[in-house]
Amino acid sequence: MTPRGWATLALISTAALACSSSSVRAATAPVRTLEYAMLSNGKPSGREVDRYSLNGVVDSEFEFNDRGRGPKIRAHYEFGADGAPVRVDVSGTNYLKAPVDEHLVASGAGRAWRGRAEQGSSSRPGFYLSADGASAVELAALARVALRAGAQGVALLPGGLARAEVLADATIASHGHTAHVREIGISGIGFEPATLWVDDAGEYFGSPGSYFAILRTGWEDVNSTLFARQSEAEDAYYARLATRLSRRPDHALAFEHVQVFDAERAEMIVDQTVIVDRDRIVSVGPAAAAMIPAGAERIDGTGRTLLPGLFDMHMHSRSVDGILDIASGVTSGRDVGNDIERLAQIQQHWSQGTAIGPRLWKAGVIDGPGRYQAPTGMFVETVADAVAAVNRYADLGYVQIKLYSSLNPELIAPIAAAAHGRGLRLSGHVPNGTSAAEFVRRGADELQHINFVFLNFLASESTDTRTPERFTVVAENAAGFDLDSPAVGDFIRLLLEHHTTLDVTLAAFDGMFNGRPGSVSPSFAPVFDRLPVQARRQALSEGLPVTAANDQRYRDSYVAMLRLTKKLFDAGVPILVGTDSTPGIMLHRELELEVQAGIPPLRALQNATWLAASVLKQQGTLGSIRPGKKADLLLIEGDPGTRIGDIRRGRLVLRDGVLFEPDRLYAAIGVLPAP
Numbered sequence: 264m265t266p267r268g269w270a271t272l273a274l275i276s277t278a279a280l281a282c283s284s285s286s287v288r289a290a291t292a293p294v295r296t297l298e299y300a301m302l303s304n305g306k307p308s309g310r311e312v313d314r315y316s317l318n319g320v321v322d323s324e325f326e327f328n329d330r331g332r333g334p335k336i337r338a339h340y341e342f343g344a345d346g347a348p349v350r351v352d353v354s355g356t357n358y359l360k361a362p363v364d365e366h367l368v369a370s371g372a373g374r375a376w377r378g379r380a381e382q383g384s385s386s387r388p389g390f391y392l393s394a395d396g397a398s399a400v401e402l403a404a405l406a407r408v409a410l411r412a413g414a415q416g417v418a419l420l421p422g423g424l425a426r427a428e429v430l431a432d433a434t435i436a437s438h439g440h441t442a443h444v445r446e447i448g449i450s451g452i453g454f455e456p457a458t459l460w461v462d463d464a465g466e467y468f469g470s471p472g473s474y475f476a477i478l479r480t481g482w483e484d485v486n487s488t489l490f491a492r493q494s495e496a497e498d499a500y501y502a503r504l505a506t507r508l509s510r511r512p513d514h515a516l517a518f519e520h521v522q523v524f525d526a527e528r529a530e531m532i533v534d535q536t537v538i539v540d541r542d543r544i545v546s547v548g549p550a551a552a553a554m555i556p557a558g559a560e561r562i563d564g565t566g567r568t569l570l571p572g573l574f575d576m577h578m579h580s581r582s583v584d585g586i587l588d589i590a591s592g593v594t595s596g597r598d599v600g601n602d603i604e605r606l607a608q609i610q611q612h613w614s615q616g617t618a619i620g621p622r623l624w625k626a627g628v629i630d631g632p633g634r635y636q637a638p639t640g641m642f643v644e645t646v647a648d649a650v651a652a653v654n655r656y657a658d659l660g661y662v663q664i665k666l667y668s669s670l671n672p673e674l675i676a677p678i679a680a681a682a683h684g685r686g687l688r689l690s691g692h693v694p695n696g697t698s699a700a701e702f703v704r705r706g707a708d709e710l711q712h713i714n715f716v717f718l719n720f721l722a723s724e725s726t727d728t729r730t731p732e733r734f735t736v737v738a739e740n741a742a743g744f745d746l747d748s749p750a751v752g753d754f755i756r757l758l759l760e761h762h763t764t765l766d767v768t769l770a771a772f773d774g775m776f777n778g779r780p781g782s783v784s785p786s787f788a789p790v791f792d793r794l795p796v797q798a799r800r801q802a803l804s805e806g807l808p809v810t811a812a813n814d815q816r817y818r819d820s821y822v823a824m825l826r827l828t829k830k831l832f833d834a835g836v837p838i839l840v841g842t843d844s845t846p847g848i849m850l851h852r853e854l855e856l857e858v859q860a861g862i863p864p865l866r867a868l869q870n871a872t873w874l875a876a877s878v879l880k881q882q883g884t885l886g887s888i889r890p891g892k893k894a895d896l897l898l899i900e901g902d903p904g905t906r907i908g909d910i911r912r913g914r915l916v917l918r919d920g921v922l923f924e925p926d927r928l929y930a931a932i933g934v935l936p937a938p
Contacts, residue, residue: 293314293315293316293322294315294316294317295314295315296312296313296314296315297312297313297315297466297467297479298310298311298312298313298479298480299311299312299313299399299467299469299477299478299479299480300477300478300479300480300483301327301475301476301477302475302476302477302478302483302486303327303329303474303475303638304474304636304638304639304642305486308327308328308329308333308475309325309326309327309328309333310325310326310327310480311323311324311325311326311399311477312324312325313399313400313467318341319340319341319342319343319344320339320340320341320342321338321339321340321341321342321400322337322338322339322340323336323337323338323339323340323398323399323400324336324337324338325337325338325398325399328634329358329638330634330635330636330637330638330668330729330730330731331635331729331730331731331732332358332359332360332731333358334355334356334357334358334363335355335356336353336355336356336363336398337353337354337355338351338352338353338398338400339351339352339353340400340401340404342404343369345388345408346404346407346408346411347388347389347390347391347404347408347417348367348369348390348391348401348404349367349368349369349374350367350368350369351365351366351367351376351391351393351401352365352366353365353366353393353398357804359731359775359806359807359808360731360808361780361804361806361807361808362379362808363378363379364378364379365377365378365379365393365394366378367391367393372386373385373386373387374389374391374420376391376420376421378393378394378780378804379780379781379804380394380780380781380800380803380804381394381421381781381800381803383421385420385421387418388418389417389418389419389420390404390405390408390409390417390418390419390420390425391419391420391421392405392419392420392452392797394800394801394803394804399459399467399470399477400467402449402457402459402467403459403461403465403466403467405417405425405427405449406427406447406449406459406461406465407461407465409425409426409427409449410427410428410429410447410465412426412427414426416451419451419452419796421796421800422796423451423452423795423796423797424451425449425450425451425452426449426450426451427447427448427449427450428447428448428450429445429446429447429448430446430447430448430456430458430493430496430500431445431446431492431493431495431496432444432445432446433488433489433492435482435485435488435489436485437481437482437484437485438481438482440481442462442468442482443462443463444460444461444462444463444468444489445460445461445463446458446459446460446489446492446493446496447459447460447461448496448500451795451796451933452795452796452797453795453797453798453933454583454586454587454795454798454932454933454934455582455583455932456500458470458493458497460489460493468482469482469486469489471485471486471487471489471490471493472486472490473490473602473604473605473639474602474638474639475638476490494605494608497582498582498608498612498617498618500582501582501583501585501586501612501617501618501619502612502617502618504586504618504619504931505616505617505618505619507931508586508619508923508924508927508928508931509616509619509921509922509923510921510922510923511920511921511922512541512560512920512922513541514558514559514560515538515539515540515545515555515556515558515559515560516538516539516540516559516560516562516917516922517536517537517538517539517553517555517556517559517560517561517562518535518536518537518538518539518562518564518569518896518898519536519550519553519555519561519562519563519564519565520534520535520536520550520563520564520565521534521535521536521537521550521564521565521567521568521569521898522534522535522564522567522568522569522902523535523537523547523568523569523888524568524569524570524571524865524868524872524888524904525887525888526570526571526868526869526872526873526886526887526888527873527886527887529863529865529866529868529869529873530865531568531865531902531904534549534550534551535547535548535549535550535564535569536548536549536550536553536555536564537569537888537896538553538555538556538559539894539896539917539920540556541894541920542893542894542919542920543891543892543893543894543920544888544889544890544891544892544893544894544896545890546890547888547889547890562898562915564898566900566901567898567899567900567901567914568898568899568901568902568903568904568909569888569896569897569898569899570592570868570872570888570896570897570899570903571872571873571876571885571886571887571888571895571896571897572592572593572594572595572621572872572885572895572896572897572916572917572918573591573592573593573594573595573840573850573871573872573897574593574594574595574596574597574840574871574872574875574876574879574886575588575593575595575596575597575621575840575841575842575846575847575850576596576597576599576766576839576840576841576875576878577597577599577711577766577768577839577841577842577843578596578597578598578599578623578841578842578843578846579598579599579600579601579843580596580598580601580606580609580610580620580623580846581609582609582612582618582620583932584620584846584847585609585613585618585619585620585621586619586620586928586931586932587845587846587847587848587932587934588620588621588846588847588850589619589620589621589847589916589918589923589925589928590847590913590916590923590925590928590929590932590934591846591847591848591850591851591911591913591925592847592897592899592910592913592916592925593621593846593847593850594621594622594895594896594897594916594917594918594919595621595622595623595624595875595876595879595881595885595895596621596622596623596624597623597624597625597626597662597663597841597875597879598623598624598625598626599626599628599663599665599690599711599766599841600626600628600637600638600639600640600665600667601625601639602639603627603659606623606625607659609623610623610625616921619923619928621918622885622895622918622919624662624663624879625656625659625660625661625662625663626661626662626663626664626665626688626690627640627641627652627655627656627659627661627663627664627665628640628641628665628666628667629641629642629643629649629652629653629664629665629666629667629670629678630642630643630666630667630668630669630670631643631644631667631669631670631671631674631694632644632669633669633729635668635669635695635729635730636667636669637667637668637669640665640667641655641656643670643674644671646674646677649674649677649678649681650677650678650681653678653681653682653685653687654681654685656687657682657685657686657687661687662687662688662879662880663682663687663688663689663690664678664682664687664688664689664690664691665690665691665692665711666678666689666690666691666692666694666707667691667692667694668692668693668694668695668728668729668733669694669695669729670691670694671694672694672695672696672697672701672705675694675697675702675705675706675707676705676706678706679705679706679707680706682706683706688708688709688878689706689707689708689709690707690708690709690710690711690766691707691709691710691711692711692712692715692728692733693710693715693718693719693728695727695728695729698718698719698722699715699716699718699719699754700719700754700757703757703758703761703763704757704761707763708761708762708763708764709763709764709765709766709839710763710764710765710766711766711768711843712766712767712768712771712772712843713765713767713768713769713772713824713827713828714733714734714737714772714824715728715733716754716765716827716831717737717740717741717744717823717824717827718733718736718737719754720744720748720750720751720754721736721737721740721741721744722736734772734775734807735807737820737824738775738776738807738813738816738817738820739813739816739817739820740820741819741820741821741823741824742816742819742820742822742823744823746823746826746827746830751827751830755830755831755834755836758831758834758836759834759835759836763836764836764837764838764839764878765828765831765836765837765838765839766839766841767824767828767838767839767841768841768842768843768844768853769824769825769828769853769856769857769860770786770842770843770844770849770850770852770853770856771842771843771844771849772821772824773785773786773821773852773856774786774787774802774805774806774844775805775806775807776806776807776817776818776820776821776824777806777817777818777821778804778805778806779805779806779809779814780803780804780806781803782803783802783803784802784803784805784806786802786805786844786849786852787799787802787805787845789851789852789855789908789911790848790851790911790934792935793929793934793935793936793937794933794934794935795932795933795934798933825856825859825860825861826860828857828860828862829860829861829862832860832861832862832866837870837874837878838857838862838870838874839870839874839875839878840853840854840857840867840870840871840875841853848911848934850871851908851910851911854867854868854871854903854907854910855907855908855910857870858907864903864904864905864906864907865904867907868903868904868907868910872886872887873886873887874886893919894917894919894920895917895918895919896915896916896917897913897915897916897917898913898914898915898916899912899913899914900912900913900914911937912937912938913925913937925937
């Protein structure tokens, strides 16, 4: 899992931004130095040092560790009189340890830039943002320029328009000092405003967070205060969007002459009329015999397909994700790792309609403490602490426990017993030091991620699955592994005996194994032209580090992932549909990849509806289109049962009877409508 919850960090630091010492001009003595601490679960995980010299020169060093991943960066900036960069030199390694080498030079003729993923030039003025996400220094400079520009905004290079506004302010106190800081939101970069806190000089102060934060050194203890203010501003922003983009019909809706997906039987039924009254499905039947209530709003379903709302079974929810999900027809989801307090707030807003988002069921993370511990969750070392953690999650209404890689394997069985005793499912990463087979034998009901199935056969005693080895060992070896071996057959029989489900997250590995700098990641290729400019640029720089020697092997190993998924499906192992990636639009890709693996489109759609509802024990009210059930529906242009790619062509979404237009939702977060 990458730390998608770091909304701002994805723009501030994921940074593949650093500077090559050979290309940096000789630095003058700094006139001031600003230092920052990175915190993960309240503990130091990295640092940043920014050295400001005369004439707009800034040199920055940045590094943090996230379970063996994380960037290591040096950056050199020179800013012009207008506040925009005239020189940028960045190099180092990015979050997945791939090399970064990016440069910008301004001259009288304009600006030219080059990097591993792109190169270009422009004769027009503009503010250049580094390709893989702007550093703290860069974003603070953009905030200053955009605030001065006001409503007209600032042109971005290589494209886009940024606007900035003050979202919140606070006077904070720590270590005998006080400071006034402001939260700035910059729109036009990604799916939501990039936010950062600055001091009265407009220089970067920090980015608070529930489980990851970056704050000016000495001010770490104000994280909770600033995060609370930031969350209030965020909630107000999404409440305004919910008011503007939601419609609550006070009359019946009639979907006429529509093809209906029968999720329980995995069949399409043609020429149906479905009538909805507020939050319930009233009737489903042949269009010729339908009795349309007086005053009903009639919706032409000719050439269209009506599906139950989709489920995403692997979410790490943020506020913006709700809009991406609903726009994509995802009306229900399972969050499998998040901050307890913040997730409770998001769930409340989504359920009450004060923000747009799906229904939510929650899985709580339990891990062991240490260098590679999960970025959020409860951390235990004893049976008593583990059982207490299970009970706390159960008392909070969680439906599942998710174990993580640093947990002592000896705690699996007692956690399983405690979870099952409270009616909770147990799933997770396979803890380091044990196998997927042993994980299942000790009580796991579900495995997260297809790579852990491969590691059951490929991991050695020296493999540390707490680190990126859980990816690279599979990338290096899956292609040559015999999927028809007796060991695979024995493992599949074990899964069937224990009724184990698999949350394979194929889309999360698609870009990791197949993405290459300078090429559009296959994960984003179907929607690339629809994305905000900075998201498009990030889609050009995905992937694990590869060499000429292993490039094709990594691609072939991904094909092996698809083949194993199909083999498991054919054997009868339930395959869930989840993203662990960009919400909504990546669920469409996950369905596409299941079909690419060989799962029939109708069965893939069943996995994302009826199977998911059944796993969550919601099949009585959700997961299929039947009279009396909740009105969670997705109207598609075309037939995804024949062409799974049509799943992207959503025209209307109902969530609990509230009506949404996907095109309007997408537009609100900078995404162009589906064709």
